[in-house]
Amino acid sequence: MSKEWPLWEIFIRGQHGMSHRHVGSLHAPDAEMAIHNARDVYTRRNEGVSIWVVEAKNISASAPSEKGPLFDPSNDKVYRHPTFFDIPEEVGAM
Amino acid sequence: MADKDALFKFLCRMGDNCLIIGHRNSEWCGHAPILEEDIALANIALDFIGQTQLWLGLAGEVEGEGRTADNLAYLRDAFDFKNFLLVEQPNGDFAQTLTRQMLFDAWHLPMLQALKESSDERIAAIAEKAVKEAKYHLERSRNLCLHMGDGTEESKRRMQDAIDLLWPYTGEMFKSDNVDEAMVAAGVAPDLADIKATWDNFMDEFFAEAELVKPENAWFQQGGKTGTHTEHMGFLLADMQFLQRAYPGATW
Numbered sequence: 517m518s519k520e521w522p523l524w525e526i527f528i529r530g531q532h533g534m535s536h537r538h539v540g541s542l543h544a545p546d547a548e549m550a551i552h553n554a555r556d557v558y559t560r561r562n563e564g565v566s567i568w569v570v571e572a573k574n575i576s577a578s579a580p581s582e583k584g585p586l587f588d589p590s591n592d593k594v595y596r597h598p599t600f601f602d603i604p605e606e607v608g609a610m
Numbered sequence: 611m612a613d614k615d616a617l618f619k620f621l622c623r624m625g626d627n628c629l630i631i632g633h634r635n636s637e638w639c640g641h642a643p644i645l646e647e648d649i650a651l652a653n654i655a656l657d658f659i660g661q662t663q664l665w666l667g668l669a670g671e672v673e674g675e676g677r678t679a680d681n682l683a684y685l686r687d688a689f690d691f692k693n694f695l696l697v698e699q700p701n702g703d704f705a706q707t708l709t710r711q712m713l714f715d716a717w718h719l720p721m722l723q724a725l726k727e728s729s730d731e732r733i734a735a736i737a738e739k740a741v742k743e744a745k746y747h748l749e750r751s752r753n754l755c756l757h758m759g760d761g762t763e764e765s766k767r768r769m770q771d772a773i774d775l776l777w778p779y780t781g782e783m784f785k786s787d788n789v790d791e792a793m794v795a796a797g798v799a800p801d802l803a804d805i806k807a808t809w810d811n812f813m814d815e816f817f818a819e820a821e822l823v824k825p826e827n828a829w830f831q832q833g834g835k836t837g838t839h840t841e842h843m844g845f846l847l848a849d850m851q852f853l854q855r856a857y858p859g860a861t862w
Contacts, residue, residue, distance in 0.1 A: 560649075
């Protein structure tokens, strides 16, 4: 396995987008080449204006088994959602 | 205004270089060592085919005999193609493909940058569009060549073999003939000596950074620019032109 290039997670900011979004992953020997490869694999159809690459091993993820303690407590707290305010239309998407 | 015949030849050279190196890259489609490279090579191939359409389209227009870019690409024989011998060389291994690409890109980019200032607006417009692609191509091919040059013992050996093999084909890119001189005189294209200076600088920097040895050639192959090709050209055309030759005018 040591001969394999490391895996990189790719984040692209779309033309209209406000933040980078995860689009997928690919292999590359280093960050610069990962950006090159991401350009070829994920932005061929004018999908992006900016690319972030992160080596997959540097991403820490929450464990699926922790789903309960992590997320369930927020289920019954409707008051945390700003649904009780009237949003003026001019504000647009929140 | 440049002489029509010389201008036609110049445009064919620009277009044929793009067409042939584009076709060579397309041969990797489905065969590249990893998925990412497969996509990248196909992408680059398409960049070059796109540029070919512009150059050969304009060539046909200048010639004024009703030939389209497709006619020029698919219905000419080897001796009518004016591309460098370098670009028709077989893909070989990956090092050979990338070395060929870098040697060409390092000529192509300064050439297009200079052509942006061409006295012929149509040429300046094509160059303006193509130069962004060429910049990316060079960055990419240089980067990969550097990586392979200081990669494993095997990749280093393959890179050095590729450079030694292809170096004799680089001289032709800077050898000026009456077509080139006519273009310079008309302000259409740059003096190839200027392009060579930029290319030499690039190569010196490359070899300073890479753990590879710059060949010391005193003698260079030539002939592509005037239509005298290596034995590979006929096979390449047989493959590329088969469909239009077997089924003339076929569309889909």
